[in-house]
Amino acid sequence: QAQLQESGPGLVEPSETLSLTCAVTGYSISDGDYWGWIRQPPGKGLEWIGAMHHSGSTYYNPSLKSRVTLSLDTSKNQFSLKLSSVTAADTAIYYCARGIEYWGQGTLVTVSS
Amino acid sequence: ETVMTQSPATLSVSPGERATLSCRASQSVSRSVAWYQQKPDQAPRLLIYGASTRATGIPARFSGSGSGTEFTLTISSLQSEDFAVYYCQQYNNWPRMFGQGTKVEIK
Numbered sequence: 759q760a761q762l763q764e765s766g767p768g769l770v771e772p773s774e775t776l777s778l779t780c781a782v783t784g785y786s787i788s789d790g791d792y793w794g795w796i797r798q799p800p801g802k803g804l805e806w807i808g809a810m811h812h813s814g815s816t817y818y819n820p821s822l823k824s825r826v827t828l829s830l831d832t833s834k835n836q837f838s839l840k841l842s843s844v845t846a847a848d849t850a851i852y853y854c855a856r857g858i859e860y861w862g863q864g865t866l867v868t869v870s871s
Numbered sequence: 872e873t874v875m876t877q878s879p880a881t882l883s884v885s886p887g888e889r890a891t892l893s894c895r896a897s898q899s900v901s902r903s904v905a906w907y908q909q910k911p912d913q914a915p916r917l918l919i920y921g922a923s924t925r926a927t928g929i930p931a932r933f934s935g936s937g938s939g940t941e942f943t944l945t946i947s948s949l950q951s952e953d954f955a956v957y958y959c960q961q962y963n964n965w966p967r968m969f970g971q972g973t974k975v976e977i978k
Contacts, residue, residue: 796969804915804958804969804972806966806967806968806969809967817966817967819966819968853914853915858905858917858920858960858967859917859920861914862914
């Protein structure tokens with residue numbers, strides 16, 4: 759079992775870097791599984807962003823790879839997403855997830871000046 | 872990259888009827904397919920993994936089948952709470968792409 763909770767700014771200016779954190783309770787991220795991010799633009803489908811294993815293996819959606827950085831903080835039992843050079847097209851609900859089963863509730867990030 | 876294609880985009884079904892949703896992978900993904908249900912303003916919920924194994928707490932009216940490139944989600948008798956959008960996802964290789972979704976609406 760695991761509970762996940764996203765946090766971060768709800769508004770980001772164009773060309774800036776979007777930064778989100780996912781706090782995990784009920785499971786240690788060091789114990790295994792992949793820790794990832796998915797997003798959903800308003801009214802659209804799910805887009806897989808990337809995932810990271812505590813061993814360091816990291817995988818990205820090729821369409822976002824050049825702008826995405828994932829990291830884990832085992833001391834705080836949380837993991838993070840950074841997406842650089844954002845535009846309005848990056849406006850979405852961002853979900854964090856453990857593997858395929860456990861998801862956070864999602865957080866809306868709007869890119870606008 | 873494995874592309875996941877769902878059909879139809881929208882399925883109109885009467886309560887109590889059967890719904891059959893399809894998902895096709897652009898290359899074999901063995902049985903590594905998950906199905907999710909998403910209701911408005913909610914996070915997706917895992918229904919099926921391993922192509923046919925129901926997740927914890929999922930009613931038996933939901934069933935999954937398939938292997939390789941062709942997968943099906945069947946809802947045997949639609950209940951009011953089942954009207955939602957359904958997504959498939961492959962997790963056999965990276966990146967773990969989703970299908971574009973099928974909306975199941977009331978007929």
